[in-house]
Amino acid sequence: MTSTQDIILLGPPGAGKGTQAFRLATRLGLPHISTGDLFRQNLREQTPVGLMAKGFMDRGLLVPDEVVCEMVRERLELDDASSGSLLDGFPRTIPQAEALEGMLRRLGRRVDCVLFFDAQDATLVERIAGRLTCSGCSAAFHARFAPPKVAGVCDHCGKAGLAVRSDDTEAAVSARLVEYRTKTEPLLSRYTKSGQLRVINAEQPIATVENSLALALESN
Numbered sequence: 001m002t003s004t005q006d007i008i009l010l011g012p013p014g015a016g017k018g019t020q021a022f023r024l025a026t027r028l029g030l031p032h033i034s035t036g037d038l039f040r041q042n043l044r045e046q047t048p049v050g051l052m053a054k055g056f057m058d059r060g061l062l063v064p065d066e067v068v069c070e071m072v073r074e075r076l077e078l079d080d081a082s083s084g085s086l087l088d089g090f091p092r093t094i095p096q097a098e099a100l101e102g103m104l105r106r107l108g109r110r111v112d113c114v115l116f117f118d119a120q121d122a123t124l125v126e127r128i129a130g131r132l133t134c135s136g137c138s139a140a141f142h143a144r145f146a147p148p149k150v151a152g153v154c155d156h157c158g159k160a161g162l163a164v165r166s167d168d169t170e171a172a173v174s175a176r177l178v179e180y181r182t183k184t185e186p187l188l189s190r191y192t193k194s195g196q197l198r199v200i201n202a203e204q205p206i207a208t209v210e211n212s213l214a215l216a217l218e219s220n
């Protein structure tokens, strides 16, 4: 393939973007660029932009769009992203979307497709609030949909004491959804108008969602 491909995965927390991004990145041979991972990496390596982000976080402030955008800009300029990217968790606001368009334009590229993971709030809360994470190996389970073989014990490493992460409690999930509705949802009308939006029913089982994504990309 000679042309580049830049794809955005858009949707609320709990819609399954991370799971699908991992599969899609492998299949398309594109780097999976997750802002959550970028944050952790820049903080760990104490890069200039990571230290800038830390300065805001230490003061209890939200990391501003400019800092987030700088992390993504640097990432997009790495060699493995020269054929495109699969963006997960970015853009999350209108200013971020505008910045992304500028970054890609300077590289002679554009957003090719926006895959929107559509799901009801009740589904999202149910999915996230039931998540159990192993403190030993970070494996994820779900109280209802993917329970461990022995209650409270990790299937992978055998450690007892699967727990709900602090950002996966019902109150935290509701707060993340409010933030998503106010700041991220306005992107839907932007990408609908531009003709880039493909709506995926994210309420379906994982394998069905994977097929829907493949179809949406084929018809792009």
Ligand SMILES: [Zn+2]
Binding pocket: 134, 135, 136, 137, 138, 139, 154, 155, 156, 157, 158, 159
């Ligand atoms: Zn484990």
